[in-house]
Amino acid sequence: MVHSSEPGRVFRVCLGYQSAAGGAFFDGETPGDFDGDGKWDITIVRLTVGSPPAFWYVLNSTDGSMTAQHWGISGDDFVPQDYDGDGQTDFAVFRSGW
Numbered sequence: 478m479v480h481s482s483e484p485g486r487v488f489r490v491c492l493g494y495q496s497a498a499g500g501a502f503f504d505g506e507t508p509g510d511f512d513g514d515g516k517w518d519i520t521i522v523r524l525t526v527g528s529p530p531a532f533w534y535v536l537n538s539t540d541g542s543m544t545a546q547h548w549g550i551s552g553d554d555f556v557p558q559d560y561d562g563d564g565q566t567d568f569a570v571f572r573s574g575w
């Protein structure tokens with residue numbers, strides 16, 4: 478479930494799980510305002526089991542374009558926030574042991 482910045486609006490996102498010969502993946506929601514327009518963007522992180530890279534997919538609310546970003550690995554906690562104060566949510570992970 479993704480929450481909207483518009484009062485009373487909540488979007489549902491199909492979060493996937495697949496287990497097949499090609500592997501398995503999990504999708505998790507990570508809402509934030511990645512394009513900095515003041516509205517939350519629909520965002521998921523896809524983790525592939527047994528293969529480390531995590532891919533973030535952001536549906537930008539400004540123009541409906543899609544941004545794909547590789548950041549993090551399986552086992553990380555995904556903690557997007559605006560860490561540098563520029564008004565845009567930053568891709569970020571917390572990894573135990575750092």
Ligand SMILES: [Ca+2]
Pocket residue numbers: 509510511512513514515516517518537538539
């Ligand atoms: Ca936005």
Ligand SMILES: [Ca+2]
Pocket residue numbers: 558559560561562563564565566567
């Ligand atoms: Ca930022």
